[in-house]
Amino acid sequence: MALHRFEKGELGHWLRIVADNSEPVALETRLPTHVAEALQTLRCIDPGPDGGWRITDKGKLALRMEEPGAIHLR
Structure with missing residues (x-):
């Protein structure tokens, strides 16, 4: 099992890269x-x-929770 200790904001950083890579005009x-391996x-x-x-629904949720306006941060 892949074990990676993500620092604060690192999970969102890597998920954003995966999401951006799926855009048609993005540089991969x-x-x-x-x-x-850890994200998988x-x-x-x-x-x-x-x-x-490709980012999964769980990954999309994690990205939303990283946003500054996320409901749990209010």
Whole structure:
């Protein structure tokens, strides 16, 4: 099992990169292997049909919770 201790804001940073990579005009940024394994273990990303990573619903929720206006931060 991949174990990675994410620092504050790091999870959102890597998830944002995966989300941005799925945009049609984005320059693809590669994820470090240990980060990709950790995000896959957390079920925040899955391998896509094109060989890249795609963000899961759980990953999208984690991204929303990282936003400054998130309801739990009010």
